[in-house]
Amino acid sequence: MTQLDGPRIQPRSGKAEQLVVFLHGYGADGNDLIEIGRQWRSFLPQAAFVSPHAPERCALSPAGRQWFPLTMRDPGERWRGVVATRPLLTEFLTQELARHELDASRLALVGFSQGTMLALHVGLRLATPPAAILGYSGVLVTGSEPPDIGPQFGTKPPPILLVHGEEDELIPADALFLSANALGKAEIPTQWHLSPGLGHGIDNGGLLHGGLFLARSFGLPVDFGKGAAPR
Template sequence: MASQIDGPRIQPKAGKAKQLVVFLHGYGADGNDLIEIGRQWRSFLPDAAFVSPHAPERCALSPAGRQWFPLTMRDPGERWRGVVATRPLLESFLAEELARNDLDESKLALVGFSQGTMLALHVGLRLRRAPAAILGYSGILVAGSEPAEIPPQFGTKPPPVLLVHGEEDSMIPADALLLSANALAKADVPTQWHLSAGLDHGIDNAGLLHGGLFLARSFGVPVEFGRGAR
């Protein structure tokens, strides 16, 4: 059965796809919001296919945009219920995209922004086989009521995670990065983080560079470090 979600794609720069990068946009945006990042990362990942699906629902607060699940900011349990409810839909899409490119989860990276980061972490840590990487911008690890739910046990080692956040984020405060990183570390998930000085709720050039290099390393793709890279 065809997936209920779809969005823009960028084909590999060089031939057949050897990796798949899936972008998950934030609340009130759509797949077009992140897909152009794929073009910037093609120099790091020439063999990667990129796809950025539109979330399934019209955004309640911004009808021109989309939402993965409703957010009122008044219900402390809505994020958890939202990621749980959306997980099957995203897993179906990922399976279809991997099959389309003749790849398995070990060649998959999930990249989220804000609400998309919540979903990327929740789903990426619960796939039957660990993905190559999870990269989250300006988001938070959503926790359930039971500590064991964060995250489940993998048959193999868990995926590496990079969290990137703006120091001056007014939407999801930067403390969310440290809380998420600590929770992941306690669950033995290898986690790195980067805090962008002076940045509000967004992605800056430093964050894009760190993210692109992180994905290349996670996929085992050789990269040349440009001036200013760390």
């Protein structure tokens, strides 16, 4: 099996008490999101951050990577893609948690675009639910098979925050509401934030909301006097 790897940020001091894994978008790589970890250190000083590079070179942007191919012409490609990539990412998460001697309850998944599709698909199917799933500019991918997410497995589902640009031209903002509604029907608690005037990206408000959400999901106190302000 292909081994994933990518840039890391270690906790400010001592042993990691949380692990935050970034999953980048189509055509980017792990370097695209890792610097967010430095901005969130004021909220998560004892967290380790890692941003693995996707396993495949991107067909439309050879300098970047892809978690799975996207043509935007095949309605089933997203579902097949997340299903095929799930074992690889699950194995990586298992290894990273073992590296830091943590269990999945101390894990947060943060995705952007295609990475959000994967964060939601994999995070909702881990044997131990993660502490949080944070998705920027993405969508919950559904398939033809019966859903296998939700409280029917006797576990408490992770809190989810979805953040989207109001003017997103690649994945329209309607994807946020469709995803939140589908998660709500599965009895999975979901918060959302719509960034006014933003296209397919992450703005300062979205970063602030995300950092606060992760800190609260990990049960950490949030001091606004010391917290990072939007830049």
